[in-house]
Amino acid sequence: MARTEAPDVLVIGGGIVGLAVAWRARQRGLSVTVLDPDHGGGAARVAAGMLAPVTELQYGEEPLLHLGIASNVRYADFCAELSEAAGQDTGYRATGTLAVALDADDKAELGELHAFHQRLGLASEWITGREARKLEPMLAPGVRGGLHVADDHQVNPRLLLTALVAACEKAGVVLHRAAAAELLVEGDRAAGVRTSTGEHLTAGQTVLAAGPRSHLLPGLPADVLPPVRPVKGQILRLRMPTAHGPFLNRNVRAVVRGGHLYLVPRADGELVIGATTEEQGYDTTVTAGGVYELLRDAHELVPGITELPLVETSAGLRPGSPDNAPLLGPTALPGLLAATGHYRNGVLLTPVTADLIAETLATGAVPALAAPFSPSRFARSPR
Numbered sequence: 546m547a548r549t550e551a552p553d554v555l556v557i558g559g560g561i562v563g564l565a566v567a568w569r570a571r572q573r574g575l576s577v578t579v580l581d582p583d584h585g586g587g588a589a590r591v592a593a594g595m596l597a598p599v600t601e602l603q604y605g606e607e608p609l610l611h612l613g614i615a616s617n618v619r620y621a622d623f624c625a626e627l628s629e630a631a632g633q634d635t636g637y638r639a640t641g642t643l644a645v646a647l648d649a650d651d652k653a654e655l656g657e658l659h660a661f662h663q664r665l666g667l668a669s670e671w672i673t674g675r676e677a678r679k680l681e682p683m684l685a686p687g688v689r690g691g692l693h694v695a696d697d698h699q700v701n702p703r704l705l706l707t708a709l710v711a712a713c714e715k716a717g718v719v720l721h722r723a724a725a726a727e728l729l730v731e732g733d734r735a736a737g738v739r740t741s742t743g744e745h746l747t748a749g750q751t752v753l754a755a756g757p758r759s760h761l762l763p764g765l766p767a768d769v770l771p772p773v774r775p776v777k778g779q780i781l782r783l784r785m786p787t788a789h790g791p792f793l794n795r796n797v798r799a800v801v802r803g804g805h806l807y808l809v810p811r812a813d814g815e816l817v818i819g820a821t822t823e824e825q826g827y828d829t830t831v832t833a834g835g836v837y838e839l840l841r842d843a844h845e846l847v848p849g850i851t852e853l854p855l856v857e858t859s860a861g862l863r864p865g866s867p868d869n870a871p872l873l874g875p876t877a878l879p880g881l882l883a884a885t886g887h888y889r890n891g892v893l894l895t896p897v898t899a900d901l902i903a904e905t906l907a908t909g910a911v912p913a914l915a916a917p918f919s920p921s922r923f924a925r926s927p928r
């Protein structure tokens with residue numbers, strides 16, 4: 546059985562969160578290995594990359610809002626530093642977001658959200674339908690008004706992933722291509738993993754960042770199993786004309802028939818339309834029904850989308866958690882940390898997650914911002 550030299554940190558999962566944690570931990574002087582059969586894959590390869598802590602705010606999720614805002618304010622610098630380190634762009638765009646209402650019920654609901662924003666002191670401006678169409682002339686004539694949120698922006702998650710892989714490699718993070726087959730526990734402490742290729746990768750600290758599969762790792766003690774589940778999202782990619790000015794200038798979103806709908810226009814002409822929210826286990830089939838619903842709802846919002854080439858359909862799995870918030874920091878098993886369960890906010894929360902977990906790995910202390918997201922809030926029984 547092969548044994549390799551033990552790094553300070555082993556990250557299980559080379560998706561957006563695992564790679565960013567690894568990069569930041571390496572910057573703190575730690576030696577780091579990331580274990581994944583396909584580094585740079587995962588849910589972020591499918592995600593639209595809307596950075597929307599304010600327009601995605603749900604009642605009762607204020608702690609998550611504060612974490613989201615803390616990440617959002619880091620984003621521009623995070624991307625600038627990452628682009629510099631990787632020698633690649635990340636597609637970060639400070640566009641702002643319009644959340645619009647299509648009927649009287651939507652308008653009343655958005656009005657309540659606006660009042661909630663105001664109580665929390667968030668930048669969110671109510672605009673009329675006419676003002677919304679002035680900002681975005683392609684919006685349907687029936688749009689009744691909505692919210693202009695100047696600080697909810699966007700990034701291109703595929704570029705971000707490529708940049709993270711490059712930055713990790715340049716910084717000396719070892720990207721080990723294999724799956725984790727079993728968590729190794731020695732003397733009541735996490736000691737690393739056995740890989741799918743039979744190696745024992747030991748490490749001083751292990752970070753579980755395997756998204757919606759984080760609870761499936763054999764060897765995890767029952768009382769540290771993270772309560773994550775896959776939540777399927779289907780998403781479309783279209784191509785916008787660029788010849789006569791932008792088709793859309795900023796993110797546009799709405800709640801249509803109870804579902805979150807958003808359109809994210811990129812500078813290169815890609816238009817991402819998402820997303821369904823489905824509890825279908827690990828199924829990632831793109832269905833006719835999913836595509837139909839997205840196109841139907843997007844057409845109500847922006848009728849001109851039906852003229853655009855449809856260039857890609859895909860489906861990914863969000864790592865859902867019982868309270869829609871991530872699990873961040875030490876678990877009840879010494880030596881094992883969690884960075885998982887980011888649900889709808891994985892791309893948004895990547896910079897803050899990486900900073901908080903790297904801080905804990907380097908110092909042993911849990912930053913105050915991470916405390917509300919301790920994995921122990923779901924503990925079944927004390928160890």
Ligand code: GLY
Nearest residue numbers: 778819820889890
């Ligand atoms: N944050 C958007 C989504 O999960 O669909």
